[in-house]
Amino acid sequence: MELRDHPMELRDHPMEHRDHPMEHRDHPMELRVSRETLVEDRDPNGPLHSFLGNPGAASSPSGTGSGSETRKRREGGGAEGGESCAGDGGPQCFHGDAGHQGRPCPTLPPSDEDLYGGDEDSGPSSSLTAEGSCSLAPAVDLLSYSQREWRGNTAKSVLIRKGYQQMMEGFCGVRRVRGDNYCALRATLFQVLSQTTQPPDWLHHVAMLPEELDGPEGLLSLWSFPGERQPGDGKRDPTQRLKGYIELLRKTWTAVADCPSALQRQRQCEDVFRGGEEELGLLEALKLLMLGCALELHHRMQQGLDVPVFCWLLFARDSSPCPRTFLTNHLRHVGVSGGLEQVEMFLLGYALRCTIQVYRLYMSGTEEFLTYYPDDHRDDWPCVSLVTEDDRHYNVPVVKETTTAAAQEAASR
């Protein structure tokens, strides 16, 4: 199968860089099996189904051997983002034949490995997937991160890289956040806690919130925790459990605020955010705060009082006309099967009495590039920053000031 004779012109197609796209070309017709594999990142050489009933067919010629070789080459070779090509000047290679006289591009990994291949166990991403590790990866340089993640010349890549470029004015790095459906809550809470110097006043008044919510409305009986298919599946009463989580939030906040330096505060936060029950409890507590806030705002709406605009949008959704349906159709699924919608980000900001400033990279070049959740308390509430490429996954940007301060400190010695 000669790809070059294929009628589809693959000029700007991501596959373009491959000169020997199919290593198996040496044995084109030999592997005649029918494999079916479950798409996940576990070892595919485990139990395999096969229509022909052939047990575990041999792994494809590309195998895993070349993977580790690539990894070694990459780690030993140039620094991240240091790969450059004599052609277009970017780290990627779209030269086709002209740039390399028919030889494969020397800066790229072997042709049967993808541009992104070989990264599986190296770099900051691996620390996110190991159990018990911090839910936030260490900070990496913003520019090289954007160049590494968004290679290519598609309109989308260019747009996203442009967005990261614009962020360079205030930020120098980014920390990847564990990417499950909790990431918006996780990123926000981490930012809030790591920047707090004093627990907020309202924190002292939320201890009774679980009982208040459960009281007349019986709302909390509808709460479900991750891992439970039905509300009330778990052994503990949700009200008591949430009370415990609220108390945990209060204690954690106070402990973090008491830290003597920003660095220690950060370390303390990293200790808390380890993917365990502690972190989960804090995030569930946040959800409870959001519910409380939604209830309060809904009451105000019913009394004809002034409420921020997002409330109308929140309760105008067919699926959440009231706080009860907001809980059953939206909030209790957050962290399980869904994340936060934008209108719910407003609610989160209100619940924490802070302005969440989000750089939305797929909106770069528009007025929605930088969005404030909420936008009506920018002067009086503390502000935290997040970055997202798609309004689904949120990461934490790292401010430039700390590195400048550290550099100045180093320079003055």
Place this chain on the structure above:
Amino acid sequence: MSFIPGQPVTAVVQRIEIHKLREREHLILGFSIGGGIDQDPMQNPYSEDKTDKGIYVTKVTPGGPAEAAGLKMGDKIMQVNGWDMTMVTHDQARKRLTKKNEDVVRLLMTRKSLEEAVKCSMGGYANR
């Protein structure tokens, strides 16, 4: 969707976005694939053309991320996050879907019922 050398391949396509689920240290998508240029296309029950070596969805796990995104058994995957899936080996296909640093895969897929829906709505005009 059959491939005739010299003629452009056309298909009615749909975009589907699957948000992978993290289960401990694994990323779950919730579906199985069959097909690939190194596989036997005659065994594929979903393809119209029995020489089609594309990647097809053979199973969708109920309640999984793929089902939630609207993927169905029998769908043919044309692209994953911009990478072509019509001319790949089975393993390459699996790798493209399971990159650890990607939490979301955006698929370009097609299925027979889509073509038929379009044909019906165009009053059979599309049948050349």
